[in-house]
Amino acid sequence: GVVLAVHVGLPLLGLKGTLLLGSLIDAALGLALLRVFEVRKRVAFATVACAVLFLAAVLAVELDANKMAAGVFRHGELAASRDARILFNKDGKTATVHLVKYPEATSLRTNGKSDGSINLDRDGVRGTDEITMVLSAALPLALKPELKSAAVIGIGTGLTTHTLLQSLGIERVDTVEIEAAMAEASRGFMPRNSGAFADPRGSIVIDDAKTFFAAHDRRYDLIVSEPSNPWVSGVSSLFTREFYRRIRTHLEAGGLLAQWFQLYEIDASLVATVMRALGEVFPHYAVFAPSDHDLLIVAGERVVPMPPLARVFEQPGVAKELWTVHVLTAGDLDARYLGSRATLEPLFASYGMPANSDYAPVLDLNAARQRFMEKSAADVVALLNAEVPLLELLEPSRSRRPINPLFQGAYAFERVENTRLAWYARNFLVSPRAPQPEAVPTPLQKDLELIKLRLLECRAPREHDVWLHSALRVAAAMNPYLAPDDAAAVWKEIAAGRCFASLQEFQRRWIALFRAVALRDAARMGELGASLLATQTELRSEAREYLLMAAMAGSIAARKKPRALELWSEHAAQLSRVASSPAFRLLRCHAEPAGGEACAAAFRTYAER
Structure with a gap:
């Protein structure tokens, strides 16, 4: 029955026809049994009733494409798709596929769930999927510019395959897609993805990824795995230890795996089990954040070559694609780099999760529940926006090339927007001519004006120390x-000002700490942060968290891990948010001399929740 439904019913009759045919067969079997065991009058009545019901279903029931594409099971409403234009609608063997035109983008949908969208308006806003x-x-x-061959798991919109084929050095790209209707629908994104279909170096293979790699003895310089979300039935098997073992055998020496993983509708502990x-x-692996809600893990048997x-x-072709999504410079790539395995593995170890496996399918058993509960692991990417430059201190060799000076893409990536605001704050305080405030949050503007008033213009800074809270936020x-x-x-400039000497001693130490953080002076950060924690007992939790983060990060970077562990032991219990904060988990586990298991034990309550 399943074989006939998948290979005959759905391709020939569609979803509605297949459901009706299956129901008709069930009803016919029931009538046959009724005829054997019941009187003929009752059989005749049941037959007529069934015929009327089936005729009504055939004539009156229509599967509305807009409703089926709405994803109501996910978002709980139909309004977004009510006026959308359906460009493609087909019941495939594994999913019903729609291509839907919305005002903001064109979306590819499987069973109502978006599996990628592109804004086909050249001047339109770029969504995170596209980026x-x-x-x-x-x-x-x-x-690795010398890449010659690549495989892509999951065609989606076809944009990844298209971008790979823009490289003049690429000789072959095989795209493996389990659902033929997906490949057919993605043609609707042309010409944005035309390379995926028109370039003779590329081929599209309709097959299951596991079957394809098992049946073909091919090796690649790069394998890109970007399947659907892991809560979709069957997809979680593409994030298991066994799958990665199989993938590794299909990589050339020095080859790379690029694994996409979403951070929305999932908990950080499930990210940890995949990692x-x-x-x-x-x-070896390096982790990037294409957006605030996605990870791209680049892994290999050799050290991942850094920086990009x-x-x-x-x-020219690759640059055009990057510029289209507002990635204009190498600094925009650096801004998305989270860290190496040595930097981030202590964080993932803190959750105490086993490896996701075919034999212990942690992801498969929990992903759907996390989606239903609307969990998020976006705070992992938020490490890029920590109040203290943690990642630079833990990995000082990382590249720090500047973000594009126009701050293009700020609407789609928080670190770019924060960098724009940071430059505004700096220039407001030290430039002879204050910049124009364009989309500057009101609280930040007020903090800057207060610092300028108290510390640069010297208006009673000693007596009115409310500016200290503003200085912390700045x-x-x-x-x-x-x-x-x-x-x-x-x-x-503040320290050289005429009113600095009149400040109280603890106020001068705060400013010295801010300067040490700016300079990434680890030893000074550890010393000043610990001193202020010990002497400033009436601090708000905001200030205490900042001090603990600065002191621990400085101590670890200065190779004084025991001191960082002491600071944690003395102060973490007073702060309610540290157990759930990836930033503090990262610091706590970097300070732990006994390794990941001991660190996970410190967070056991959170891991079991």
């Missing part, structure tokens, strides 16, 4: 996003 799909191809090309599975197979090379912009908004010399210029 992620371009970077899934462009980042590996920037890390552990991947880490048990690949000794600016020469990727010398490839430090958090500025220091992590600017180069050390650029950020330190503000605190240097």
